[in-house]
Amino acid sequence: MTAAAKSTVELAAEQAAHWNGPGGQNWLKAQARLDHLMAGITRDVLALANAQPGEKAIDVGCGPGTTTAALAASVGPEGHVLGVDISQVLIDAAATRRLSNATFLVADAGAHPFEAASVDLIFSRFGVMFFGDPVAAFTNLRRALKPSGRLAFVCWRSAQDNPWSLAPVKAAAPFLPLPPRPGPEDPGQFAFGDRARVERILKGAGFTGLAIEPLDVEIWMGRDPADVVANAGRFGPLSRPLAEAEPAAAARAKAAIVEALVPHATKDGVSLPGGCWLVSARPG
Numbered sequence: 001m002t003a004a005a006k007s008t009v010e011l012a013a014e015q016a017a018h019w020n021g022p023g024g025q026n027w028l029k030a031q032a033r034l035d036h037l038m039a040g041i042t043r044d045v046l047a048l049a050n051a052q053p054g055e056k057a058i059d060v061g062c063g064p065g066t067t068t069a070a071l072a073a074s075v076g077p078e079g080h081v082l083g084v085d086i087s088q089v090l091i092d093a094a095a096t097r098r099l100s101n102a103t104f105l106v107a108d109a110g111a112h113p114f115e116a117a118s119v120d121l122i123f124s125r126f127g128v129m130f131f132g133d134p135v136a137a138f139t140n141l142r143r144a145l146k147p148s149g150r151l152a153f154v155c156w157r158s159a160q161d162n163p164w165s166l167a168p169v170k171a172a173a174p175f176l177p178l179p180p181r182p183g184p185e186d187p188g189q190f191a192f193g194d195r196a197r198v199e200r201i202l203k204g205a206g207f208t209g210l211a212i213e214p215l216d217v218e219i220w221m222g223r224d225p226a227d228v229v230a231n232a233g234r235f236g237p238l239s240r241p242l243a244e245a246e247p248a249a250a251a252r253a254k255a256a257i258v259e260a261l262v263p264h265a266t267k268d269g270v271s272l273p274g275g276c277w278l279v280s281a282r283p284g
C-alpha cells in the first residue's frame with residue numbers, strides 16, 4: 001500500500017513504530033559510524049543554519065542529539081535548543097548528554113503544539129523526510145518560528161543520486177526479497193529527493209525565500225568491503241532483508257555486495273558518492 005492509500009495517522013504510527021523499534025535501536029548502535037560518515041555534511045548544514053549566541057532553536061528528528069549538542073554550543077548559555085524526536089530510545093540516549101542549555105522531547109514534530117513564534121531556527125539533519133503529511137508538518141514547524149526566524153535542514157537527494165546506498169541494494173537484489181520501492185509521496189529516507197516536491201511542500205507550508213542547493217559528498221562506508229557488509233546488516237535498507245533471508249541467500253547477497261564494493265576500496269576505506277539538498281527558507 002502506498003502513502004496515498006494510508007491516513008496521516010497510520011503513517012505517523014508506522015514511523016513511530018519503526019523509530020521506537022529496530023530503526024531507532026540500529027541508528028543508536030551505528031551512531032559513531034553515522035556521525036563519522038556524515039561529518040562533512042554536518043559541518044555544511046550547521047554553517048547554513050549559522051546559529052548565534054542567545055538564539056533559540058529546535059532540532060527536528062534530533063535522534064541521539066549529535067547536532068543538538070553542536071547547536072547548543074553555538075547558541076551558548078543565553079540560548080536554548082529543543083531536540084524533538086518520536087523515538088523514546090533515541091531521546092533517552094540524547095538526554096545522557098546532560099546539556100545545560102538543551103532539552104529533549106519525545107513528540108511528533110509535525111504535530112506537536114510548539115509555542116507560536118518562539119524560536120529563531122528550525123534545524124534538521126535528515127529528520128524531516130518522515131512526515132505522513134509534510135505540508136501540515138512544515139506548517140506546524142513554521143508557526144514555531146519568529147517572523148525573523150529561519151529554517152535550515154539537510155536531506156538526501158534521490159536514491160539514484162546516492163550510490164553509497166543504492167549500490168549495495170542493487171548488488172543484493174537478485175538474492176533477497178526486497179520491500180517494494182516506496183511511492184513518490186511515501187515518507188522515507190529519499191522522500192525529499194525530488195527538488196520540485198521539496199519546493200512544493202515548503203511553499204505549501206507558507207515558507208518563502210527558498211534556497212535548495214545540491215551538496216555532493218563522498219560517503220565513507222567502512223574500512224573495507226567486509227566491514228561495510230557487516231554493517232549493512234545493522235542499519236539501512238538491507239538490514240531487515242538480510243536478517244530475514246535464508247542463510248545461504250544472505251551469504252550470496254553479502255558476497256555480491258563485497259564484489260560490487262571492491263572497485264571503491266582504497267587504503268582509506270570504501271567511499272561512494274552521495275547527494276544531498278541543503279535547504280533554507282524563511283517563515284513568510
Ligand SMILES: C[S@@+](CC[C@H](N)C(=O)[O-])C[C@H]1O[C@@H](n2cnc3c(N)ncnc32)[C@H](O)[C@@H]1O
Nearest residue numbers: 019061062063085086087108109125126127130
Ligand atoms: C535518519 S534519522 C536522523 C537522526 C538525527 N537527526 C541524526 O542525524 O543523527 C531520522 C530521525 O527522525 C526521527 N523522526 C521521524 N519522524 C519524526 C517525527 N514525525 N517527529 C520527530 N522525529 C521524527 C526518527 O526517530 C529519527 O531519529
